[in-house]
Amino acid sequence: MKAEEKKKLKDKIAEEIILVKKSIVSLEQTSKPVAPDDAIGRLTRMEALSSQGINEANLRASRSRLSMLEQALKRVDNDPEFGICVECEEAIPIGRLMLMPESQRCVHCADT
């Protein structure tokens, strides 16, 4: 991978990390425990519980993406294998890495 591509990619990953961190903060605020039945109507409570479940799933996904992005950021400089598909050992196109810096497979291998 060229030095300028690495630089672009690192900027992109750093940007993504900031966005994911922001969304984690806002998800944490919306996935607080739901108030008991007598505090709000029963139907509202059902709705609150269901949106809480969605938020928790999003929160888990965001946290795991964050840790993958942080690893990717370290690997750009330190891992000579970064940007190489773990399946077929071909270089992953820079366009794909810019979209999904945490991906370790080329489009072809990710599909199969």
Ligand SMILES: [Zn+2]
């Ligand atoms: Zn591949």
